[in-house]
Amino acid sequence: MGxxxxxxxxxxxxxxxxxxxxxSKAELKRPLKERHAFLLIEENNAWITSPNRELAExxxxxxxxxxxxxxxxxxxxxxxxxxxxxxEETGTMLLDRKPDGRFKLVPLxxxxxxxxxxxxxxxxxxxxxxxxxxxxxxxxxxxxxHPGEAAATEATAQEPQPEGAPAxxxxxxxxxxxxxxxxxxxxxxxxxxEFLERGVKVRIRGKRADCEATAKxxxxxxxxxxxxxxxxxxxxxxxxxxxLTKGTDQQGPDAxxxxxxxxxxxxxFTAFGENLPAVRAACLEGCKEDTMFTVVVxxxxxxxxxxxxxxxxxx
Numbered sequence: 442m443g444x445x446x447x448x449x450x451x452x453x454x455x456x457x458x459x460x461x462x463x464x465s466k467a468e469l470k471r472p473l474k475e476r477h478a479f480l481l482i483e484e485n486n487a488w489i490t491s492p493n494r495e496l497a498e499x500x501x502x503x504x505x506x507x508x509x510x511x512x513x514x515x516x517x518x519x520x521x522x523x524x525x526x527x528x529e530e531t532g533t534m535l536l537d538r539k540p541d542g543r544f545k546l547v548p549l550x551x552x553x554x555x556x557x558x559x560x561x562x563x564x565x566x567x568x569x570x571x572x573x574x575x576x577x578x579x580x581x582x583x584x585x586x587h588p589g590e591a592a593a594t595e596a597t598a599q600e601p602q603p604e605g606a607p608a609x610x611x612x613x614x615x616x617x618x619x620x621x622x623x624x625x626x627x628x629x630x631x632x633x634x635e636f637l638e639r640g641v642k643v644r645i646r647g648k649r650a651d652c653e654a655t656a657k658x659x660x661x662x663x664x665x666x667x668x669x670x671x672x673x674x675x676x677x678x679x680x681x682x683x684x685l686t687k688g689t690d691q692q693g694p695d696a697x698x699x700x701x702x703x704x705x706x707x708x709x710f711t712a713f714g715e716n717l718p719a720v721r722a723a724c725l726e727g728c729k730e731d732t733m734f735t736v737v738v739x740x741x742x743x744x745x746x747x748x749x750x751x752x753x754x755x756x
Contacts, residue, residue: 446470446479446535462488462510462521467533471517478536480504482556487524494518500536502588504563525563527626532556536564538585546581551673554579554633554646555625562622570621572635572739579633579646616697616718621745624717625737634659635739640686642679643738649674658734659684683709683750684736699723703753710753717747724749 463486470479471490478491478500487505491497494513497520501509505522512519532552537545544564548557557579561570565583572581619627632647632655643659645652652674656664664678682688682704693700699714701723710727714720717735724733728751735749 446472462512462519467531469519470533472535476538476540478538479533480536480560481533482524482560483531485524487522489520490517492517496536496538499585499588500564503586504560526556526559530556534560542584544583544585548578548580552578554673555622555631557581558625558633559622568744570744616716616722619717620715620747621737624745624747627717628735628737630737633739634736637677640680640740642677645676646670646673652676655736659736682707683711684748686713686746686748695723697723701727703727708753709750711748711750713746713748715744715747720747720749724751728753 465481465483465486465488467481467483469481469488469490472479472492475491475493476496478489478493478496480500481488487501489497489501491500494511497518498509498511501520501522504525506525507523509520509522512521530553533549534552534557535547535549537547539545546557546561546564548554558572558581561572561581561583564585565581566586570581570583572579574580631651632645634643634645634655636642637644642665645655649669653676656676656678659680660676660678661681662679664676666675666677668675686700688702688704690704691700691702694714695701697714697716697719699712699716699719701710701712703710710724712720712723712727714723717737721733721735724735730751732751733749734751735747737745737747739745
């Protein structure tokens with residue numbers, strides 16, 4: 442796909458400046474294919490370029506808040522807006538929209554996996570996003586949602602809360618729904634984890650210190666593979682028994698989709714499912730709070746799974 446992008450020329454940059462679009466530090470690139478859109482995120486700014494105005498504006502509306510600005514040029518547009526996610530990371534990526542509404546999101550340069558995953562969750566329909574290892578890193582696929590689809594729920598999640606404002610109450614008889622990338626953000630998970638070999642083995646990617654700290658908590662014994670991958674680090678290894686999603690004496694799923702398992706020999710209690718608050722609540726019932734460790738793991742077949750495990754309570 443690299444041959445389908447080229448830098449914007451001086452005339453195009455001049456037109457951008459006339460409408461007061463902030464100037465990016467990194468170079469904006471322009472896809473040449475109608476189905477492609479290039480995205481650059483720097484802190485709270487997002488720029489999208491594409492020869493397809495409808496695609497660029499749709500893409501922008503799904504990942505930004507407020508009123509975006511569109512610059513129209515001969516055969517191409519630049520759309521700028523305020524990024525709706527956490528303004529912590531910088532990255533570039535290419536969106537490839539298929540004729541049937543599916544999309545592929547490909548990272549460019551050293552884009553963090555967490556940022557790529559967050560953007561995919563913004564643009565994808567619920568439960569449609571999957572991931573795989575591509576030639577240049579993680580690749581995410583899904584079905585592109587329409588602007589306004591599930592807007593009420595997402596708008597509530599994205600609006601900044603005033604300082605001191607009370608947290609929203611959970612629905613009666615249930616739990617606040619926090620899944621996928623929102624669950625990753627809620628627990629402050631700094632690494633990307635995915636299942637390998639039917640859930641027995643995992644791959645952990647991110648900064649070396651973060652990978653090693655996570656591996657120490659969830660892997661059984663030493664990692665089977667550990668290597669530097671440019672600015673990132675990767676560890677693969679077998680999961681400890683408590684973090685497996687299949688085992689003996691397993692109960693559930695319950696009304697909230699949570700499965701639990703108590704292991705007498707290792708004195709551990711584990712809960713796993715899709716919804717973070719429900720999983721944590723179930724785990725807390727069976728184990729000591731100060732021993733709980735929670736991770737979100739991507740399963741290519743079913744999406745992202747929350748696993749929480751700790752030392753079981755004394756009987």
